[in-house]
Amino acid sequence: MKQLPFFSVTRFFAIVAKEFIQMRRDRMTFGMMIGIPLMQLILFGFAINSDPKHLPAAILLADRGSQGRTLMQAAKNSAYFDLSQEFETTAEAEAALLHGRTQFVLNIPENFSRKLLRGEKPALLMEADATDPAATGNAVAALRALLNNALQNDLKGPLAFLKGSPGPIELIVHPHYNPEGVTQYNIVPGLMGVVLTLTMVIITGLAITRETESGTMETLLSMPTRPFEVLIGKIIPYIFVGYVQVSLILLAARFIFNVPMVGSIPLLLACALIFIAANLAVGITFSTIARNQRQAMQMAMFFFLPSLLLSGFMFPFRGMPHWAQTLGEILPLTHFLRVVRGILLKGSDFGDLIPELWPISLFLVLVLTGGGLRYRKTLD
Amino acid sequence: MPTELAIDVQGMTKRFGALVAVDGVDLQVKRGEICGFLGPNGSGKTTFIRMLCGLLRADGGSGHCLGYNVITESELIKFEVGYLTQRFSFYEDLTIQENLEFVARMYGIPGRQAAVRECLSRLGLVDRRIQLAGKLSGGWKQRLALAACLLHQPKLLLLDEPTAGVDPKARRDFWNEIHSLAAQGLTFLIATHYMDEAERCHRLAFISKGKLLATGSSDQVLARANLTTWSVRGPQLLALSNDLTGLPGIEQVVAFGNTLHVSSSQQAALERAIAPFRKPPYIWQPIESGLEDVFIRLMDSSHTVEA
Numbered sequence A: 001m002k003q004l005p006f007f008s009v010t011r012f013f014a015i016v017a018k019e020f021i022q023m024r025r026d027r028m029t030f031g032m033m034i035g036i037p038l039m040q041l042i043l044f045g046f047a048i049n050s051d052p053k054h055l056p057a058a059i060l061l062a063d064r065g066s067q068g069r070t071l072m073q074a075a076k077n078s079a080y081f082d083l084s085q086e087f088e089t090t091a092e093a094e095a096a097l098l099h100g101r102t103q104f105v106l107n108i109p110e111n112f113s114r115k116l117l118r119g120e121k122p123a124l125l126m127e128a129d130a131t132d133p134a135a136t137g138n139a140v141a142a143l144r145a146l147l148n149n150a151l152q153n154d155l156k157g158p159l160a161f162l163k164g165s166p167g168p169i170e171l172i173v174h175p176h177y178n179p180e181g182v183t184q185y186n187i188v189p190g191l192m193g194v195v196l197t198l199t200m201v202i203i204t205g206l207a208i209t210r211e212t213e214s215g216t217m218e219t220l221l222s223m224p225t226r227p228f229e230v231l232i233g234k235i236i237p238y239i240f241v242g243y244v245q246v247s248l249i250l251l252a253a254r255f256i257f258n259v260p261m262v263g264s265i266p267l268l269l270a271c272a273l274i275f276i277a278a279n280l281a282v283g284i285t286f287s288t289i290a291r292n293q294r295q296a297m298q299m300a301m302f303f304f305l306p307s308l309l310l311s312g313f314m315f316p317f318r319g320m321p322h323w324a325q326t327l328g329e330i331l332p333l334t335h336f337l338r339v340v341r342g343i344l345l346k347g348s349d350f351g352d353l354i355p356e357l358w359p360i361s362l363f364l365v366l367v368l369t370g371g372g373l374r375y376r377k378t379l380d
Numbered sequence B: 001m002p003t004e005l006a007i008d009v010q011g012m013t014k015r016f017g018a019l020v021a022v023d024g025v026d027l028q029v030k031r032g033e034i035c036g037f038l039g040p041n042g043s044g045k046t047t048f049i050r051m052l053c054g055l056l057r058a059d060g061g062s063g064h065c066l067g068y069n070v071i072t073e074s075e076l077i078k079f080e081v082g083y084l085t086q087r088f089s090f091y092e093d094l095t096i097q098e099n100l101e102f103v104a105r106m107y108g109i110p111g112r113q114a115a116v117r118e119c120l121s122r123l124g125l126v127d128r129r130i131q132l133a134g135k136l137s138g139g140w141k142q143r144l145a146l147a148a149c150l151l152h153q154p155k156l157l158l159l160d161e162p163t164a165g166v167d168p169k170a171r172r173d174f175w176n177e178i179h180s181l182a183a184q185g186l187t188f189l190i191a192t193h194y195m196d197e198a199e200r201c202h203r204l205a206f207i208s209k210g211k212l213l214a215t216g217s218s219d220q221v222l223a224r225a226n227l228t229t230w231s232v233r234g235p236q237l238l239a240l241s242n243d244l245t246g247l248p249g250i251e252q253v254v255a256f257g258n259t260l261h262v263s264s265s266q267q268a269a270l271e272r273a274i275a276p277f278r279k280p281p282y283i284w285q286p287i288e289s290g291l292e293d294v295f296i297r298l299m300d301s302s303h304t305v306e307a
Ligand SMILES: Nc1ncnc2c1ncn2[C@@H]1O[C@H](COP(=O)(O)OP(=O)(O)O)[C@@H](O)[C@H]1O
Pocket: B016, B019, B021, B039, B040, B041, B042, B043, B044, B045, B046, B047, B048
């Protein structure tokens, strides 16, 4: 029996070419392409603060004395930190910080207890991932208070003089990646992901419902074609729209907000491809489900709001309740935010980003498959 | 091996909820034939055509279209069928040429550019090829749509009310083109509700309320109906119509312009019934029943069967 090939490049190209032309003639696409990034840059150009708790922290304990242990215990009991890891070497600690496995490393140096008891005011080093300054600031302040309280019991009798007001220890905070704690450094790169999530989902969300409403779906369906040729063919042209937005925001970040760009921009652009495709896939899948354009818009909003709220863009990710974090981990935006901040502020390389890239890729594949299954090959 | 029949389906049925839009329709159309598909609005013509080309899933029925199984092989049927939709459904935001190129690519037509160029010149649209399809007038849209349907050289054309809203001259040109294409071996199924177009078809299929009521050539349909018709002229035809309607022996009274057509399948009874009215100022004349008389009769009887 003759069969229609599973995927025809010619037909796929027919759809791509048609969509490109239609996109070029569609004012709304242009509006979304330029208007949404501009609006968001203005809206989110200022900081959003909050007071997160239970931030993942690690300890590097080189001190053998009892005061070091006391401090560690105090940090463990604090609501601000989840002190779950202990490291042996500085390299280990650095790696954990870079990969986002921990947000703080409390470094209690060798001979800390001895120096403390001698009244030498030993230094305590706090290394912080400051890419999200709202999350760091409060935690550092909390640590300061906590340290002083913790040592109250130990500093008695002859040592009472150490309680004096500059404090018995010197806390040195070493903020990594965003040393000045500039909120825009966090927000502006994040905006790239937010804008892409909004526009990409809306643009393709309308793609199939528009054909249904204008009646052209009847022509399209009367021609021999496979769902994936249509779905992927409709996605491709909008990847370019996505890149226009990425470029706009990167330019604004560089020249208006002076965001440092430590890592590789080509790497960022490559990662953006997966993220853009994932969001376009969400839109096209919504489009196969929605009965009309209004429903498609509502679905786009239904996807956008959780992305905005749970991805770590609005609120520091670590500060959210556990269930919200779990939900957040599913969303591509969550991972893309880490990718953008990682590349721009930390200089992450491809290897560092793999843990963020595979969840986006998996999401893309699953959503597109869902769209392929939902695509109606008939009018009923 | 190509079969004699381009369309050979039995019991085609489609339901929309409680409504049976197409109800057990059988249809055979030979290759090279022009089959007129007649029926009033909402009778299920569009629905039937959509089932033939795989746009709607049939709820019942079986058979073949161009030798392919009409239920399971609709993807292959699509390669060899051209479907002209009732409402213009090409891309209005694409130019004439872009629409044709899109269609050519979708069917993987070899020598695409040459095919599109030839199609444009046959249409006489070479100069307007960069005009948006949405800006064309109704008649031109129809010509573009027909040309686009023919681009992949289909063997069967399904035309859904192709001449609705087209002026008489364009309609005549259109039918001439249909006949010359049929002479080359193309098969046509043409939905219409213009009776004069029915006369130009080799074969007719009449559908009402989803049911096929009559098939055959127009002579066959007329012969089978065995209808006797008298025409009557004169003043106050409306009053006369009211007097005649419902008399035993009279099955149908229809106004045609300045005349009434009075029909029945029982010739003797009809003549008895009209005898009292055959006096001046009325002028009575026996005429040959036309397709229109027959179809109105068929539709009415399908109503009474239901009621
Ligand atoms: N998609 C649909 N959903 C529900 N009812 C429909 C649908 N399409 C057609 N119908 C109904 O089926 C009947 C036949 O319609 P259609 O095939 O369009 O008739 P025609 O083409 O002869 O005018 C009509 O009553 C119409 O309202």
